[in-house]
Every structure is written in C-alpha cells, then in structure tokens.
Amino acid sequence: MTNKKISINSDDGKSAEFEVLQGTHGPGCIDLTGLYSKLGYFTYDPGFGMTGSCKSGITFINGEEGILLHRGYPIDQLAEKSSYLEVCYLLLYGELPSTDEFASFSATIKNHTMVHENIRDFINGFRYDAHPMAMLVGTVGALSSFYHDSTDISNPEHREISAHRLIAKLPTIASYCYKHHRGLPFMYPDNSLGYTENFMQMMFSVPAQDYQHNPVAARALEVLLILHADHEQNASTSTVRLAGSSGANPFASIAAGIASLWGPAHGGANEAVVNMLENIYNSGETIETTIARAKDKNDPFRLMGFGHRVYKNFDPRAKIIAKLCHDLLDDLDGDQPMFDLARELEQATLADPYFQDRRLYPNVDFYSGIILRALNIPMNMFTVMFAMARTVGWISHWLEMHSDPEFRIGRPRQIYTGHATRDYPGAS
Numbered sequence: 001m002t003n004k005k006i007s008i009n010s011d012d013g014k015s016a017e018f019e020v021l022q023g024t025h026g027p028g029c030i031d032l033t034g035l036y037s038k039l040g041y042f043t044y045d046p047g048f049g050m051t052g053s054c055k056s057g058i059t060f061i062n063g064e065e066g067i068l069l070h071r072g073y074p075i076d077q078l079a080e081k082s083s084y085l086e087v088c089y090l091l092l093y094g095e096l097p098s099t100d101e102f103a104s105f106s107a108t109i110k111n112h113t114m115v116h117e118n119i120r121d122f123i124n125g126f127r128y129d130a131h132p133m134a135m136l137v138g139t140v141g142a143l144s145s146f147y148h149d150s151t152d153i154s155n156p157e158h159r160e161i162s163a164h165r166l167i168a169k170l171p172t173i174a175s176y177c178y179k180h181h182r183g184l185p186f187m188y189p190d191n192s193l194g195y196t197e198n199f200m201q202m203m204f205s206v207p208a209q210d211y212q213h214n215p216v217a218a219r220a221l222e223v224l225l226i227l228h229a230d231h232e233q234n235a236s237t238s239t240v241r242l243a244g245s246s247g248a249n250p251f252a253s254i255a256a257g258i259a260s261l262w263g264p265a266h267g268g269a270n271e272a273v274v275n276m277l278e279n280i281y282n283s284g285e286t287i288e289t290t291i292a293r294a295k296d297k298n299d300p301f302r303l304m305g306f307g308h309r310v311y312k313n314f315d316p317r318a319k320i321i322a323k324l325c326h327d328l329l330d331d332l333d334g335d336q337p338m339f340d341l342a343r344e345l346e347q348a349t350l351a352d353p354y355f356q357d358r359r360l361y362p363n364v365d366f367y368s369g370i371i372l373r374a375l376n377i378p379m380n381m382f383t384v385m386f387a388m389a390r391t392v393g394w395i396s397h398w399l400e401m402h403s404d405p406e407f408r409i410g411r412p413r414q415i416y417t418g419h420a421t422r423d424y425p426g427a428s
Contacts, residue, residue, distance in 0.1 A: 006030060010039040021052075025060050025069075042413045049309075054241065055404070058091060058396055059232045066313035070230060071095070079320045084225040084389075085109060085195050088167055091230055091396040112168035113189035113198065115176075116146045120186055123176050132177040132384045133262045139173050140166075141255035151249040153402060162250040163395045170388045171195070175202035178381055196222045199388075204376070216331040217375055220324050224371060227317045227364060228386055230393025232310075236260040236267070240394045241401050242410040250398055257394045258387045267383040270369035273305040274379060277338055277370075280345075287341075287348050295354050305366030306349060307359070317364035322346075325367050328374055339370055 005017045016038035020028040029052040045051045060069040068075040071090050089097045089105050126135050150158040179186050187202045196218050205211030236257040243256035261267035294303040329339050346362050349355040
C-alpha cells in the first residue's frame with residue numbers, strides 16, 4: 001500500500017513525513033492520520049471530495065475514464081451476464097458464487113422475504129397520502145424492534161443474517177409502501193419466483209386476478225437493480241458508514257442511508273429528469289431552445305441528468321441503460337415520444353462544444369426514470385426503487401467497516417468561525 005513519503009512543513013519550522021498509500025487502482029492518498037499530533041494542523045475539505053475516509057475492496061470508480069468495477073468486475077459485464085442476486089453475493093462476499101453457493105444463497109434470501117405481520121400494521125399506520133420514502137425510512141428503522149435477535153454487531157453471524165434480511169425484505173417493504181399509498185391490498189411474496197419477478201408480482205398483482213409476467217420488463221428491472229447496487233463512497237453510503245461507526249445496528253444504519261438518498265441531489269435525480277422531459281415535451285419547446293437555455297447563465301433552467309460529481313467521462317451505466325430503454329420500449333410499445341426526445345437531447349449535447357468542453361455527459365439518471373416510468377412505477381416510487389437496489393451496497397460497506405482493524409467512530413473536524421471568547425453579561 002505504501003511506496004513513498006511526502007514532507008509537510010508548518011509555520012513554526014516543524015516538519016513531518018507522511019506516507020502515500022496506493023490502492024489496487026486509482027491515485028495515491030496521503031495518510032494524514034498524524035497531522036494534528038505532529039504539526040498541529042487539521043485539513044479542510046468541504047464535501048470531503050478530496051478525502052479518503054476508508055479503505056475498501058468493494059467498488060472502484062475511475063471518473064476520468066468512465067470505469068466502474070465491482071470486486072474487479074466491469075459493470076457492463078455484470079449487467080450483461082449476471083443477475084442481481086449474484087451481484088449481491090459478489091458484493092457481500094468478494095467473489096462470484098459457485099453453483100452450490102448461489103443455490104444456498106438464493107434459498108436463504110427467499111427464506112427471509114416475508115416480514116412480521118405487525119409490519120403490515122405499522123405501514124398501515126401512516127397517513128393514506130404519506131410519501132413512500134417516508135414510509136420506507138420509518139419502516140426500515142423499525143426493523144430492529146422486530147428482528148432484535150440479530151442486532152449484536154459484535155457477532156459475525158448476526159451481522160450476516162441482518163444483511164440477508166435486509167436484501168430479502170426490502171422488496172416486500174417497498175411494495176407495501178406502494179400498496180398503502182395506492183390503497184390496494186398487500187400481496188405476500190411468492191418464493192417460486194425470481195427476485196425481480198417476485199417484487200413485480202407484489203407491486204402490481206391483486207387478489208382478484210392472475211398477474212401476467214413480462215420477461216423483458218423483468219430483465220429491464222434486473223439490470224436497473226444491478227446498475228444501482230453500489231457506487232463507492234457516495235453520500236448515502238458514507239452516511240451508512242458514519243451512522244454505523246457509532247455502533248448503530250444495521251437497520252438503523254441503513255435507514256440513515258435511505259434518508260440521505262431521499263435528497264433530490266442524490267436519489268431524486270431521475271425524477272427531476274422525467275419532470276424536465278415532460279415540461280419540454282408539453283411546452284413544445286425545441287431541442288435548440290432547450291440547449292440555449294441550458295447555456296444561458298441568466299436562465300435558471302438546468303439540464304438534468306447530465307454531468308456527475310465523479311465521472312468526467314461518459315457514465316458507463318448510462319451506455320447500458322440507453323440500450324435497455326430501446327429494448328424495453330420496443331417491447332412495451334411504451335413511452336416512445338419521451339425516449340425519442342431524450343435521445344435527441346443526448347445527441348445534441350454530445351455534439352455541442354459547450355458540453356464537450358465541460359465534460360457534461362448523460363449519466364445513469366438520464367435514462368433510469370424513463371425505464372421506471374415505462375414499467376408503470378410512479379415517480380414517488382423512483383427513489384424507493386433506488387434504495388431497494390442500493391441496500392446490498394450499503395450493507396456490504398457496513399459489513400466491511402466492522403471487519404476493518406482501523407475501524408473507529410467517524411468524527412469530522414471544523415474551522416470555527418463564530419464569536420471569540422466573551423463574557424456573559426454581569427459575569428465577573
């Protein structure tokens with residue numbers, strides 16, 4: 001991990017050397033662990049964009065080259081060849097499963113798809129018009145009161161069974177949030193079905209009639225889950241790690257991640273894309289005027305779904321999901337005008353020097369909302385779908401953190417800019 005050192009000097013003439021750590025891929029990272037004790041300094045990094053908060057072997061991103069790897073496997077290969085449950089196993093355990101290992105893992109997940117009956121009552125306690133994400137945050141946080149037999153975080157078996165329960169139960173809970181919001185009866189899971197097919201059955205079937213599965217739609221959802229399974233140290237994953245660093249149980253930690261994901265700058269981006277496309281389509285505005293507005297500094301309009309905090313090249317997930325849009329919409333004969341508009345907007349921006357110079361390429365959110373909409377998933381469920389997919393990434397990082405010998409409670413520092421010391425009136 002270490003191949004060189006750098007020297008830092010302080011204003012009072014002190015000097016100290018710090019190791020440069022090197023991972024399997026990516027730039028070097030200066031280990032500033034002893035900076036304060038040696039030189040009396042802290043670092044200042046708003047948003048932690050230049051700070052390595054942990055060592056991780058789960059996901060690697062090279063934003064300059066548009067690379068995303070899970071445990072070393074490129075995301076495009078996983079999306080083409082793998083299944084969501086196999087990716088779950090890979091993220092959790094570090095290797096692709098053998099046939100027997102996958103069969104055992106799948107059986108374990110299916111064994112945990114049911115939720116305690118009182119959870120149905122818990123969800124029914126929310127207002128009829130409660131936002132599905134509000135229900136999801138509250139319900140996942142409450143799971144520790146139902147499954148407190150596996151919340152001893154010092155016990156590896158407890159940690160593992162909690163991970164399995166979260167992966168298995170999130171589709172059930174997500175479907176219940178949707179059903180409650182729509183005033184429809186809850187559907188029990190059907191363990192004869194695959195992971196995505198089971199979720200779609202719980203979402204869209206009703207007791208009065210049989211539900212007809214569409215394999216193209218199921219595969220589209222499967223790939224969407226794979227593409228969102230993990231994405232390194234983003235805001236919600238960092239939230240899970242920070243909450244978990246205090247010793248919080250896994251259900252509370254994942255609930256914290258869901259709350260972070262709820263923010264429009266994180267999990268709500270695909271919803272913003274669909275709203276933007278609808279506004280453009282309904283207004284009759286041309287692509288040319290839309291592009292001009294996006295480049296006008298005096299216009300508050302923002303082009304949603306372009307650019308990324310990490311990727312300075314094409315988001316590798318966007319290439320996969322664009323093809324998925326073609327396949328799904330052709331099969332469903334669905335939201336073609338909206339997709340055509342998205343394609344025109346993409347081609348126009350890719351050919352425009354303004355966006356080329358700023359490396360503003362379409363990201364995964366640009367197309368994921370169109371797919372979810374084509375699957376008849378309402379916009380207020382978009383972020384719930386994201387949370388369902390990302391749960392395995394969150395719990396994988398939580399597990400990794402608890403097996404890290406350098407694990408300690410997170411405690412960022414600050415630059416204090418308030419009042420200097422002053423006396424309370426009347427104090428002597």
